[in-house]
Amino acid sequence: MTTTIRSDREDGWRQKNREGSLLDMHRTVAVSRTAKPWRKAAAFFGPGYLVAVGYMDPGNWATSIAGGSAFGYTLLSVALISNIMAIILQSLCARLAIASGRDLAQACRDAYPAFVAYPLWFLAEIAIIATDIAEVIGTAIGLNLLFGIPLEIGVLITATDVFLILYLQKLGFRWVEAFIITLLGVIAACFAIQIALADPNWGEVIRGFAPTTEIVKNPDMLYLALGILGATVMPHNLYLHSGIVQTRDFGTTLPEKRQALRFATLDSTVALCFALFVNASILILAAAAFHHTGRTEIAELGEAHSLLSPILGAAIAPTLFGIALLCCGLNSTVTATLAGQIVMEGFLNIKLAPWIRRLVTRIIAIVPAALVTIWYGDAGTAELLVLTQVxxxxxxxxxxxxxxxxxxxxxxxxxxxxxxWLSAIAVLIALVIAGLNVKLITDFLLG
Incomplete structure (x- = not known):
């Protein structure tokens, strides 16, 4: 029996895929060929939770707190719809990686001519910088709330997280996942306690998950809705997921790939349902603690922190808020670093030492964050957080x-x-996202 090898053009790609994504971690997590299905599924447990981190980062906090305090539970429907979009799009990321052996950045490089690929790379870098700015500010605010460290110094301290990331990567990718999942557990526990203290109106919470046309008609609500969308379905997560799925050594045969796709999709779906719980908790907390007490203008994380104790009547509430925020910031720095590495290596085929890549992106993020913090204080950082999500x-x-x-x-x-049917839903999602962005730009230009 002879095997026909198709040329690059015949298999639909302009260029041959030269190597796997994140080469130093590519196929390093073993998947037993003989283990029971649940053991194989456990081998794929992890990447989805790294992706979930991006759906609850500090930028998400800013938009969810602003949305909850201003409009109560109304924008819960946006969080739900955004999460459904995320589940579908992230499943496509896993499909692309497993079927083609490429992450999204490599796929763009191998499919498009340079005059298309390079602008896509530039836009991806802008997205990562925006993500990193949100993480810098969020981590700095967390340090300020817990330890009283000035925001300006906290912004600079965040640059040292490169050493944490390097240490975890040296231990192995499973250690990176364990670190992320542990902090996610801490975040969930903190919010569960705060929600219990806030005692929201659960009838209104349930009604908040039902979409309303007011979101599109009200420009202020639409701005925050797009911020929630941008903080939920994040561009860097699409590159990240398509790269880290390839840390699993799932085999090369079609049945092995089908099984890998099934388990990877299950992993990301469960993880994103967990992310929805955290996202909704932030918005519910803001609605119950601020909107229903007449504090409809709360948008700053520091202000939200200081008001939780007198409103909820529990001294532990602001501490839990600060701990969860710091954990979110630390988690997000790890995933943003990996996404930045995937984007640069995938589009440009440039290999940089992780610490160099991290310091470059951190410096780019620290400069605007430090300037805004110095000149405008907490109010400026709150506006910058929401802007990064838009x-x-x-x-x-x-x-x-x-x-x-x-x-x-x-x-x-x-x-x-x-x-x-899946492609049709994905196309609809893409068109909805594009249409909402056009609406936002139009409203902005028309004042």
């Missing part, structure tokens, strides 16, 4: 459309091409 939303289409097109192309995906 920027992420505006960048999102430039990652989503290539992802949807790649996974719907049988010549590129082979037998693992996305079903037509």
């Amino acid at each position: 920027v992420l939303s505006l960048q999102l289409s430039f990652a989503v459309f290539p992802l949807v097109l790649f996974t719907a192309d049988r010549t590129k995906m082979g037998d693992l091409v996305a079903p037509r």
